[in-house]
Amino acid sequence: MSAPQWNNKVVKWVDDRLPVISMLHHSAYEYPTPKNLSYMWNFGSLAGFVLVTMILSGIFLVMNYTPHTSMAFESVERIMRDVNYGWLIRYIHMNGASMFFIVVFLHMFRGLYYGSYKAPREMLWWIGILILLAMMATAFMGYVLPWGQMSFWGATVITNLFSAFPIIGDPLVTWLWGGFSVDNPTLNRFFSLHYLMPFVILGLVVLHVWALHSVRSNNPTGVEIKSPQDSIPFHPYYTIKDLYGLGVFLIFFSAFVFFAPDYLGHPDNYIPANPLVTPPHIVPEWYFLPFYAILRSIDFSLFGIPAKLLGVLAMFASIVILFVIPWLDTSKVRSSKFRPVYKWFFWLFVIDTFILGYCGAKAPDDYFLGIPGLKVIVMGQLSTLYYFAHFLVVMPLVGKMERTKPLPASISESVLKEGANA
Amino acid sequence: MRKFALTAIATAFAVTAFTGGTAKAAGDSPVPPAQEWSWQGLFGTYDRAQLQRGFQVFKNVCAGCHSLRFIAFRNLEGIGFNEDQIKAIAAEYDIEDGPNDDGDMFDRPGIAADYFPSPFPNEKAAAASNGGAIPPDLSLMNKARVNGPDYVFGLLTGYEDEAPEGFDLADGKYYNHYFPGHQIAMAPPLYDEAVEYTDGTPATVEQHARDITAFLNWTAQPELEERKALGMKVILFLIVLTAMLYAVKRKIWRDVEH
Numbered sequence: 001m002s003a004p005q006w007n008n009k010v011v012k013w014v015d016d017r018l019p020v021i022s023m024l025h026h027s028a029y030e031y032p033t034p035k036n037l038s039y040m041w042n043f044g045s046l047a048g049f050v051l052v053t054m055i056l057s058g059i060f061l062v063m064n065y066t067p068h069t070s071m072a073f074e075s076v077e078r079i080m081r082d083v084n085y086g087w088l089i090r091y092i093h094m095n096g097a098s099m100f101f102i103v104v105f106l107h108m109f110r111g112l113y114y115g116s117y118k119a120p121r122e123m124l125w126w127i128g129i130l131i132l133l134a135m136m137a138t139a140f141m142g143y144v145l146p147w148g149q150m151s152f153w154g155a156t157v158i159t160n161l162f163s164a165f166p167i168i169g170d171p172l173v174t175w176l177w178g179g180f181s182v183d184n185p186t187l188n189r190f191f192s193l194h195y196l197m198p199f200v201i202l203g204l205v206v207l208h209v210w211a212l213h214s215v216r217s218n219n220p221t222g223v224e225i226k227s228p229q230d231s232i233p234f235h236p237y238y239t240i241k242d243l244y245g246l247g248v249f250l251i252f253f254s255a256f257v258f259f260a261p262d263y264l265g266h267p268d269n270y271i272p273a274n275p276l277v278t279p280p281h282i283v284p285e286w287y288f289l290p291f292y293a294i295l296r297s298i299d300f301s302l303f304g305i306p307a308k309l310l311g312v313l314a315m316f317a318s319i320v321i322l323f324v325i326p327w328l329d330t331s332k333v334r335s336s337k338f339r340p341v342y343k344w345f346f347w348l349f350v351i352d353t354f355i356l357g358y359c360g361a362k363a364p365d366d367y368f369l370g371i372p373g374l375k376v377i378v379m380g381q382l383s384t385l386y387y388f389a390h391f392l393v394v395m396p397l398v399g400k401m402e403r404t405k406p407l408p409a410s411i412s413e414s415v416l417k418e419g420a421n422a
Numbered sequence: 423m424r425k426f427a428l429t430a431i432a433t434a435f436a437v438t439a440f441t442g443g444t445a446k447a448a449g450d451s452p453v454p455p456a457q458e459w460s461w462q463g464l465f466g467t468y469d470r471a472q473l474q475r476g477f478q479v480f481k482n483v484c485a486g487c488h489s490l491r492f493i494a495f496r497n498l499e500g501i502g503f504n505e506d507q508i509k510a511i512a513a514e515y516d517i518e519d520g521p522n523d524d525g526d527m528f529d530r531p532g533i534a535a536d537y538f539p540s541p542f543p544n545e546k547a548a549a550a551s552n553g554g555a556i557p558p559d560l561s562l563m564n565k566a567r568v569n570g571p572d573y574v575f576g577l578l579t580g581y582e583d584e585a586p587e588g589f590d591l592a593d594g595k596y597y598n599h600y601f602p603g604h605q606i607a608m609a610p611p612l613y614d615e616a617v618e619y620t621d622g623t624p625a626t627v628e629q630h631a632r633d634i635t636a637f638l639n640w641t642a643q644p645e646l647e648e649r650k651a652l653g654m655k656v657i658l659f660l661i662v663l664t665a666m667l668y669a670v671k672r673k674i675w676r677d678v679e680h
Contacts (some may be wrong), residue, residue: 035680077492077562080645087645088652170648232678251657258653259464262565270566270642271558280602406454415679 027213032231033238034219036415040114041217041405042245049246050100055198057093059275062169065145067191069184072147073272092122096281097139097311098264099253101287103253104132113346116218124211129322131204136288141190143285147268153282155182155190161295164309181275221414222334223407281363290353294318294387295379296364312385321391327393330399338405342398349390355383356357451602454569454576457632461639464654467647468640470502475619477501479630482617484560487538487552487608492561493641496534500644501637508534515539530653551678553594555607564635570633576600578631581610 004025006012006107015021064083066075079086108128111117117125144151159176163169178185216225225231232238256263263285268279284292298311305313336343359368359380368379409415460469465573477498481492495512503511512532517539520527532539541557548556564570580599585591595605612630619625623633640646 035678074492081492081497087649091649234524236674237678240667240674244664244667244671247660247667251660251664254653254656258649258656261649267566267568267570270562412679419679 027209028239029232029233029235031136031213031234032225032228033217033234034225034230034411035232035237036219036221036411037217037238037241039241039245040106040110040222041219042242042249043103043110044212045242046103046245046249047100047107049249050096050103051198051201051205052092054096054100055202057089057096058195058198060089061093061353062195067145067188068186069147069273072145072187076146088257091257095253095256095261095264097142098256098285098287099249100135101139103249104135105287108132109350111218111348112185113336114218114220114335115222115324115329115331117326118329118334119326120215121211121218124208124215125326126323127204127208127211129319131201133319134197134201134204136195138201139285139287141194141197143269144187144190145194146269147187147273149271149273149277149279150266150269150282152182152273152275153279154284155186157282158284159186161308161315164306164312166309218334220335220337221408221411222338223411223414225410226410231377241292281375283361286357286361289358290356291318291360292313293356293358293360293380296360297377297384299377300363314388318387321388325395328395330396331402331404332399333404333407338407339398339402340405341402342394345390345394345398348386352383352386352390355379356387359383425501451604452600454572454580456569457572457575457635459571459636459639461636461646464650466650469636471621472633473501473640474503475617475621475623476628476633476635476640478617478619479612479634480560480637483611483630485497485538485541485633487541487548487557489530489542489557490538490561490641491540491559494535494537495532497644498533501640505534512536518579557608560638560641562642563641566642570642571639573600574638575631575635577606578612578634579628583646 004022006015011021039232061079064075064079064086066072076090079090081087083089111125111128140154144155159173159182162176163173165172174180176186177183178189256258266283266285292315295311295315298314299307300310302309302310331339331342335340336346359376362368362376364375364377364380366376368374368376410416460466460472495508495515497504498508498511512534515532515536515538516529517532517536518527519530522528542551545556558592567573569576576579577598577600580601582597582599585597585604589597589604591597592605595607596609597604598606612627612634614627616627616630617625623629643649
């Protein structure tokens with residue numbers, strides 16, 4: 001832990017006054033990292049990379065964007081056509097949002113599988129959820145900025161959700177809009193907040209990494225680092241591994257940016273916003289679809305709570321519930337590798353989120369995968385039920401009842417064993 | 423672990439294919455058959471002769487009712503016209519300019535920097551002249567519809583002389599196989615010999631439709647060729663870089679049991 005002795009005079013002079021170099025050395029160089037991390041541990045640094053990419057491309061977009069209802073759409077087309085490499089910057093930013101969610105969802109599924117939310121990593125997990133919430137707000141507001149049909153109608157539908165709250169609902173929506181409909185004041189404040197939020201995320205990321213470095217990384221065995229043999233310094237081992245992962249990721253990212261830039265978007269957003277024409281299907285971006293499905297699947301009122309409010313509460317609850325899973329999960333074992341029963345439920349949960357995503361994309365009265373008699377709304381309700389049951393029933397019960405496999409004594413022992421089996 | 427990683431990555435691919443695909447499949451109109459277009463695939467490019475024929479169709483047929491407000495005459499360089507040709511094309515149009523020193527608006531011949539003028543002064547005028555329906559701007563049409571070019575081609579060739587029996591066709595509407603709801607306010611715009619091609623290409627409805635669709639794909643994605651060419655270089659570079667990073671990673675990790 002002691003600060004290294006710097007030989008370079010300038011470095012030493014700076015470090016004696018502000019130990020920023022020692023801090024970097026400590027957290028990006030010698031940080032003891034479990035030596036058995038799999039490639040599933042690459043997604044955290046990738047998320048950081050995408051955040052920086054989004055901020056940089058966003059700064060350049062803002063130089064050419066006009067946040068006004070009568071000029072926003074045109075200014076985006078100017079970026080696409082007349083700004084040097086404007087199409088590249090915009091397509092990076094547009095697809096970067098999807099990449100951010102792909103990477104973060106994988107990062108979270110990894111945390112769920114290996115029990116990375118359990119003590120002592122609860123704060124680390126909480127900050128991660130806050131980052132997800134901030135990302136969702138940022139992505140939603142960013143999608144409104146091009147002022148296409150989906151921008152306008154998406155903003156209208158989502159902000160209208162707040163009207164479900166009794167008494168304060170309607171005044172709240174008017175306050176959010178800055179008027180009596182989604183209009184120029186709405187666009188202006190969304191632009192302002194869309195520029196602000198990424199820096200809030202950046203701050204949360206600093207806290208996330210800080211928390212990580214004080215409790216150390218989890219690993220595929222879920223067994224803590226016990227001796228120096230269990231860990232290796234972050235540099236060069238994980239810097240190079242992260243760089244390799246970054247290369248693979250950039251190929252994936254570039255395939256979208258250069259060869260299918262509009263694949264993940266909705267064609268309606270290339271039609272300028274028109275408050276007088278409602279698109280036949282208002283669909284959010286893919287990363288919101290599971291949550292949208294949960295919202296829509298509540299089409300009944302309960303205990304006197306109207307369906308709409310219940311749907312909104314369920315949608316928010318689907319994320320808020322993640323805050324309490326460190327206590328809902330009663331198992332003493334972190335990693336699902338050693339949990340023969342829970343492991344299956346984990347994959348069921350993953351499939352469940354995909355089914356929810358599918359249901360969110362379809363009209364409620366469509367048939368699920370074309371199966372006659374099975375409506376999307378019903379399938380959405382069943383998947384919503386499992387989504388919550390997974391956390392509220394499966395996690396506490398399986399944790400108590402399951403007979404887990406024996407844990408390795410240490411990370412190095414598990415590594416040696418696997419090496420011998422291979 | 424490796425299995426987990428592979429499953430997770432496969433899942434990431436699946437989610438993009440899955441949700442992207444389903445979001446686009448929404449809608450109850452028939453899916454237009456997929457056509458072959460010159461710009462498809464990794465190496466596809468525009469056919470300049472086809473774009474110029476399409477421009478001819480736009481100018482002589484579509485421009486009567488449809489605007490093309492994101493395209494300036496100078497942009498026509500992208501479909502293979504030279505500076506003099508562009509100046510000549512621009513000069514065929516009257517552009518409203520002003521106010522002059524007397525405070526009056528005046529018309530002058532177009533220059534390369536001008537945008538294509540809209541056929542109607544405003545949306546109300548457009549609707550009034552077209553039975554209440556506003557002819558949409560065509561600049562982004564191929565990006566603004568599900569199945570873009572296939573839809574535009576399908577729509578232009580999808581008119582039926584008569585609505586099927588039992589279909590209640592409103593007055594002044596036309597039956598189109600691919601238009602959502604089948605009732606479209608636009609009369610069949612294309613007919614054989616609608617435009618006389620100078621390069622000897624047969625002037626059939628289908629050919630006109632193909633050419634105008636190609637032209638509109640260019641107006642929607644003028645950057646397409648530059649984008650793909652750059653993409654090739656970027657991805658080839660990344661493959662080499664990633665392979666080298668992998669080699670370095672292997673070397674660094676060689677002596678670590680993990």
